[in-house]
Structures are given as C-alpha cells and as structure tokens.
Ligand SMILES: Nc1ncnc2c1ncn2[C@@H]1O[C@H](COP(=O)(O)OP(=O)(O)O)[C@@H](O)[C@H]1O
C-alpha cells in the first residue's frame with residue numbers, strides 16, 4: 001500500500017495502479033489475473049490460437065496514438081475507492097487532432113457528402129474550393145489569378161490554398177477537420193505536410209463514373225465559372241493526371257477509403273456512415289471504451305486499445 005500526495009491509500013503499488021472498474025473486485029489476485037488477460041501480447045496470442053486475430057484497421061492505428069492513450073490513462077486512473085489519484089501527472093485529456101480529407105473527380109459528390117458528415121459527426125468542414133472562391137470574391141491580391149486558374153480547370157498554387165486551409169484550421173474550435181477536395185496534387189500534399197505539419201489521418205475517395213460526374217456538374221447551377229462543358233473536360237484531365245496519383249499515394253499507405261459515389265445522396269451517405277460512426281464512438285467517448293481493462297504503467301497501451309477496438313467495434 002502507498003499513499004499519494006493527498007494521503008489517499010492507493011490500492012496497489014505504482015506500476016499496478018487500479019483502474020476504475022464498474023463490476024468485479026479490486027483484489028490483488030483479481031487484478032493480476034486481469035492484467036494477464038488484458039495484456040496485449042496475451043490477448044493477441046489468445047486470439048491467434050483461436051484463429052480469430054486480424055490486424056487492426058489502419059484508421060484506428062492512426063487515431064489512437066500512444067499520446068492520447070497515455071492522457072486517457074492519466075485522467076482515468078483512480079484509487080480503490082474511486083477517487084482520482086491526484087498526483088498522477090495531469091488531468092487534462094488530449095485527443096489527437098483528426099484530419100480527414102475527401103477526394104474524387106469534379107461532381108463526384110464530395111461537397112454534398114462532406115456537409116452531411118460534418119453535420120452528423122461534428123467535423124469542421126473546410127472546402128478547399130470554397131476557400132478559393134471566397135478569396136476571389138474578397139478582392140484579395142490573388143483573386144484574379146485564382147479565378148483564371150479555376151476557369152481553365154487548373155489547380156491553384158499550393159502555398160495559397162494551404163495558407164487558406166491553415167487559417168481556417170486555426171480559427172476553428174473543433175479538433176476534427178474534414179478537408180474537402182484537397183490535396184489535389186502531389187505538390188499540394190507536400191505543401192500541406194510542410195505548412196500544417198500533419199497528414200490526413202484518412203482520406204475518403206468518392207468513386208464515380210465520368211458521365212455521372214459531368215452530368216452533375218452541368219446541373220449544379222450555382223453560377224460557378226468552371227461548371228461548363230469546356231472546363232469540366234479540362235478538370236477531368238487534371239483529375240486523372242494529377243489528383244489520382246495522390247489518391248494512390250494514400251491507398252499505398254492504407255489511408256484511402258473508397259466509397260461508391262453512384263446512387264442517391266442518401267444511399268452514398270449510408271456507405272460513408274459506418275466509417276464515421278465507429279470513429280465517433282472512439283473520439284467522443286474514450287472513457288466508455290475501456291470500462292473493464294486494467295492498465296499497467298509500463299505497457300504500450302496503443303496495442304491494448306487496438307486489440308480492444310478490434311474485438312468490439314470493427315466489423316472485419
Ligand atoms: N448522389 C447524387 N445524385 C445526384 N446529384 C447529386 C448527388 N450528390 C450530389 N449531387 C449534386 O451534384 C452536384 C455536384 O455535387 P458536389 O457535392 O458539389 O460534388 P463535388 O464537390 O465532388 O464537385 C451538386 O449540384 C449536387 O447537389
């Protein structure tokens with residue numbers, strides 16, 4: 001038995017801190033058993049023996065980094081009688097910032113779906129094209145140049161777009177961003193990583209046949225300078241030559257989530273929803289995730305969490 005700074009009796013020694021448990025006993029024997037059962041390597045081999053082990057979905061590997069898990073532990077470690085241990089480093093909780101991106105051809109439905117995602121799952125929606133259009137209408141020094149490039153179906157200089165995205169991120173209160181229609185080129189991607197200092201945690205890709213995209217663009221009717229037959233042809237060329245390779249880059253990293261972009265808006269959203277539904281559970285309610293797992297100070301918690309997620313929430 002040890003005491004902390006407030007004089008509370010700690011249930012176990014420092015590397016056996018008890019984790020608040022809604023059921024069961026906090027006896028030392030019970031605790032040891034639980035540590036053994038929930039130890040990542042034990043857990044993995046147990047499920048491997050049963051032929052049930054699958055590598056976790058890469059989305060979650062990205063999201064639940066050791067940093068957020070460590071913070072999670074600090075907040076939740078408690079004494080035997082349930083009062084928080086106050087000499088544990090800090091009581092703040094920091095979830096990793098989540099950056100999601102969407103890509104796909106013009107008219108593939110990115111904007112429409114991203115708005116629904118943002119509304120349903122509490123993301124800040126940052127439309128790269130929207131930011132550029134605002135810039136055109138704000139009479140900024142770059143406005144005329146951006147308008148010319150848009151009309152040609154080309155891509156604006158990366159520095160300009162990334163700085164606008166950065167500003168939008170900085171002025172948002174949220175920690176979850178959905179950056180729509182970006183990155184559109186390899187140069188965009190590199191500039192984003194350099195200026196923002198992060199890469200998207202995952203990228204949604206709306207897969208849509210060309211004729212469907214063209215039809216949607218020509219019916220968009222929002223008065224855009226680039227929604228005409230000539231420009232849409234140019235945009236499709238740019239998309240195939242310059243944007244698709246970036247999507248392939250993310251695919252190789254296991255970050256690309258391809259969504260069939262045909263059908264009604266509702267049908268598409270039902271394909272997107274499961275991806276974000278499980279994310280929401282993880283991001284909004286980390287404390288709800290691990291009600292019965294004891295944590296061991298020296299462990300790499302991320303593996304433990306991956307195992308848990310894999311067993312409980314992931315469909316495959
Ligand atoms: N599933 C859909 N079926 C029919 N029209 C759609 C669908 N999704 C979006 N649209 C319409 O098609 C146009 C292009 O969609 P948008 O979301 O702006 O695409 P993107 O952002 O990829 O260019 C818009 O007018 C939108 O209302």
Ligand SMILES: O=c1ccn([C@@H]2O[C@H](COP(=O)(O)OP(=O)(O)O)[C@@H](O)[C@H]2O)c(=O)[nH]1
Pocket residue numbers: 105106107108110128129130132149150151153154155156157161180181182183184188226235
């Ligand atoms: O990161 C971006 C996003 C958009 N655009 C420009 O804005 C236009 C419209 O893009 P948006 O995503 O709004 O529409 P979409 O092409 O998907 O219909 C593109 O063709 C580009 O000219 C750009 O240069 N960089």
